[in-house]
Amino acid sequence: MHPARAWRGRSQRYRLEGEICEGCGARLFPPRDICPECQRPARTPYPLSGRGEVYSYTVVYEPPAGYEEQAPYIVALIKLEEGPLISAMLTDVEPEEVYIGMPVEMVTRVLHRQGERGVIAYGYKFRPVLRRMATMPAQPATVTA
Amino acid sequence: MREVAIIGVGQTPVGEHWGKGLRELALEALEAAMRDAGVERLDALYVGNMLSGQVEAQEHLGALVADFAGMHGVEAVKVEAACASGAAALRIGYAMIAGGLADFVAVVGVEKMTDAAGEAITAALATAADAEYEAVHGMTFTALNALLMRRYMHEYGYRREDFAPFSINAHRNAVHNPRAMLRFPITEEAFASARMIADPITLLDASPICDGAAAVILCPADQARAFHERPVRILASAVATDTVALHDRRDPLWLEAVALSAYRAFQQAGARPEDIDFFELHDAFTIMAALSLEASGFAPRGRGVAMALEGAIFRDGRLPIATMGGLKARGHPVGATGIYQVVEAVLQLRGQAGPNQIPHARLGMTQNIGGTGATVITHILEAID
Numbered sequence: 345m346h347p348a349r350a351w352r353g354r355s356q357r358y359r360l361e362g363e364i365c366e367g368c369g370a371r372l373f374p375p376r377d378i379c380p381e382c383q384r385p386a387r388t389p390y391p392l393s394g395r396g397e398v399y400s401y402t403v404v405y406e407p408p409a410g411y412e413e414q415a416p417y418i419v420a421l422i423k424l425e426e427g428p429l430i431s432a433m434l435t436d437v438e439p440e441e442v443y444i445g446m447p448v449e450m451v452t453r454v455l456h457r458q459g460e461r462g463v464i465a466y467g468y469k470f471r472p473v474l475r476r477m478a479t480m481p482a483q484p485a486t487v488t489a
Numbered sequence: 490m491r492e493v494a495i496i497g498v499g500q501t502p503v504g505e506h507w508g509k510g511l512r513e514l515a516l517e518a519l520e521a522a523m524r525d526a527g528v529e530r531l532d533a534l535y536v537g538n539m540l541s542g543q544v545e546a547q548e549h550l551g552a553l554v555a556d557f558a559g560m561h562g563v564e565a566v567k568v569e570a571a572c573a574s575g576a577a578a579l580r581i582g583y584a585m586i587a588g589g590l591a592d593f594v595a596v597v598g599v600e601k602m603t604d605a606a607g608e609a610i611t612a613a614l615a616t617a618a619d620a621e622y623e624a625v626h627g628m629t630f631t632a633l634n635a636l637l638m639r640r641y642m643h644e645y646g647y648r649r650e651d652f653a654p655f656s657i658n659a660h661r662n663a664v665h666n667p668r669a670m671l672r673f674p675i676t677e678e679a680f681a682s683a684r685m686i687a688d689p690i691t692l693l694d695a696s697p698i699c700d701g702a703a704a705v706i707l708c709p710a711d712q713a714r715a716f717h718e719r720p721v722r723i724l725a726s727a728v729a730t731d732t733v734a735l736h737d738r739r740d741p742l743w744l745e746a747v748a749l750s751a752y753r754a755f756q757q758a759g760a761r762p763e764d765i766d767f768f769e770l771h772d773a774f775t776i777m778a779a780l781s782l783e784a785s786g787f788a789p790r791g792r793g794v795a796m797a798l799e800g801a802i803f804r805d806g807r808l809p810i811a812t813m814g815g816l817k818a819r820g821h822p823v824g825a826t827g828i829y830q831v832v833e834a835v836l837q838l839r840g841q842a843g844p845n846q847i848p849h850a851r852l853g854m855t856q857n858i859g860g861t862g863a864t865v866i867t868h869i870l871e872a873i874d
Contacts, residue, residue: 345625403685404629404631406629406686409611444640455626467625
């Protein structure tokens with residue numbers, strides 16, 4: 345991945361920044377600039393909480409190029425509490441522990457590496473909600489690396 | 490608008506063509522179709538292909554195939570719409586003749602997949618998904634279909650084994666198709682114990698990686714009889730689109746573009762689902778077959794798998810599907826698949842489908858799906874008396 349391409353997606357990948365439609369209030373992720381609900385412009389940034397639950401999941405045993413070292417890994421559709429579905433890997437969990445409806449939260453991890461000299465792409469993954477976090481106000485994770 | 494007919498078909502065997510490249514495969518299918526139609530000159534050539542740039546570092550297939558076929562100067566372009574590239578190319582050829590811009594058009598679907606290794610082809614196929622929000626998260630095409638299949642099983646209470654009839658039917662039909670890749674029957678036991686690719690999808694839910702090319706020759710319907718004694722009319726040609734990313738759909742288990750494309754096709758043809766004699770659907774995965782049956786109007790929601798379990802999809806059933814093996818067992822050379830479907834439908838409507846012939850077939854439907862349902866192209870074909 346070209347560094348500019350990784351940089352361009354920083355607000356979404358690191359902060360889960362979507363958009364809110366001024367017209368109908370729909371919260372959108374990924375950003376799409378035109379609201380699919382009412383077809384009006386939706387360009388106001390809106391950070392999502394990063395909390396949601398598993399809508400569906402699978403384990404990838406035959407990975408695409410660039411993801412071999414992570415396989416087998418779990419990818420899921422997450423239903424965010426604000427409404428949108430999002431595609432992401434699940435982390436810090438074994439496949440047999442995952443179930444549809446499992447509460448999850450966003451964390452920031454390495455998505456993939458491109459060899460010794462390539463870009464290390466960071467972004468969101470989701471993990472089971474930690475019990476000790478349940479009483480704290482959850483914040484979207486930030487990147488320090 | 491002018492009516493359009495198919496007057497020639499050609500296809501290479503689907504398989505691992507180590508000795509042939511894109512141009513040789515395309516020419517083999519094109520020559521067979523031109524011989525079948527008895528035409529020697531074309532006004533235009535459209536090439537459906539998805540992966541040539543990624544697998545062979547070769548784009549510009551319109552000119553490449555025209556050049557290799559010795560058609561100096563002919564109009565030719567490549568058409569791309571992921572796995573729906575073949576039918577997308579047919580749609581352009583159809584529109585050219587219907588609109589009076591050309592009289593004799595060839596449409597070739599060609600794909601060369603076996604020159605790339607497993608991880609590379611998995612990554613190449615994932616380019617049909619959303620690169621920024623799906624593929625970057627390690628999403629593969631099998632994984633996207635697995636997400637659909639697991640949710641479907643969760644919502645409607647099916648078991649994995651309930652999907653077996655789709656693959657058993659496809660393999661049984663491929664046995665009698667000399668062009669099919671996987672010409673052997675499979676059992677329920679084999680389906681239940683197949684190797685997992687992306688849970689709950691196994692090798693026997695998924696279509697194989699392969700090479701192949703198929704071609705059709707089109708002309709105005711009122712001239713068709715001069716070229717072939719059993720021409721086939723294109724009664725409907727309809728394209729619809731949906732979000733590229735699965736997660737952007739309000740209801741992932743309802744393929745909106747399938748519903749729209751099928752609805753438009755039925756409107757154009759003046760037909761209803763119950764009028765269709767057989768359906769060449771896009772069974773890249775068993776779950777896609779089920780969702781396609783539902784959104785096309787052949788089964789109520791959540792009943793696509795039940796329809797298969799009841800045997801309605803078999804050759805002697807209410808709606809035979811994958812009559813020559815489907816994507817599952819004929820093979821799925823992605824950009825060529827849409828044309829293979831149409832070639833097989835033409836053979837059925839001509840009465841040339843051999844042991845797999847659907848008796849008295851008059852109306853056949855083909856449906857080619859790009860991505861997880863982002864581009865859906867439905868054609869309805871009719872035997873001309």
